[in-house]
Amino acid sequence: MINILFLYSSMEVPDIIWELGSLRHVYMSDVISKKPFKIDVLQELLTLTSVSIDDDELLGLKTSFPLQKLGVHDLDGNTDVSKLFGLLSNLKYFRHLTLRGHSFRSMPCLDELGIIENLRTVKLDGRLDRLPKSFPPQMSSLTLANSCLDEDPMPLLGKLRGLYDLKLRNAYTGQQMGIRESGLEVLKVLCIENLLNLRNLQIGKGALLSLRKLEIHNCPYLDTLPEEVRSMHRPK
Secondary structure, eight states, X not given: XXXXXXXXXXXXXXXXXXXXXTOOEEEESSOBOSSOOOGGGOTTOOEXXXXXXXXXXXXXXXXXXXXXXXXXXXXOTTOOOHHHHHHHHHOTTOOEEEEEEOTTSBOOOOGGGGGOTTOOEEEEESBOSSOOSOOOTTOOEEEEESOOBSSOSHHHHTTOTTOOEEEEESOBOOSEEEEOTTTTTTOOEEEEEOOTTOOEEEEOTTTTTTXXXXXXXXXXXXXXXXXXXXXXXXXX
C-alpha cells in the first residue's frame, strides 16, 4: 500500500496515480501533467503540494474531503484566489496553506485569506504589494518570504494575538521596524532573515513577553539589539 508519492522536476504525472486510492501525501515540484489532476479520486489525501490554481478540479472538493495541507504555486496579480479561499474555508480538516508567487511578479490580493477560519499555518512566498487586511483568527504560525514589502509589516502583525511563530525572510525593504506596545505577546519564535536594509528594530513596552527563540541572519546594518530584547531573560 502506497501512502506517500514524490514527483520531482520534469517528471510526468503517471496515470497509475489515479488507482492509488490509499495515497495520503503527494509532493510535487515542477512536474508535467498532461491530464487534469483528479484530486477527488484520492479520497484519503491529506497533503497536496504543489499545484497550480488553474487546476479547476480543486474547486469541486466536498466539505468532508480530508485535505489538511495544500501548496499552490505560480500566483500573480491576475490570479483570482477568491474561489480557492472559499473552498478551503469549508474543508473541516484543513490547517496548512502555502502560497508561492510567480517569479518577479506580485502576488494577487489576499484580503480574503481570513475567511479560512481553521487555518493554523500560513506561508506566503513571493512579492506582496501589501499584507492581507486580515488573517485567519486561529493562525499560530506565519512565514513571509520574498515579500519585499515597502511598509513595515509589524503594525499589522503585532495585532495577531494568537501568533506563536513568525518568520520574516526578505520580507521587508525598509530601514525601521517597530513592534507595538503589548504586541505579539504570546510569540515564542521570531526569525528575521535577509532584511538587507534594516537598521533599527524598536520594541514597545510589554511586547514579546513570551519570546523564547530569536534568530537574526544576514541583516548587515542591524548592529545592535534593543535593550528590551537583551534584557528579556537576563538573570535578576
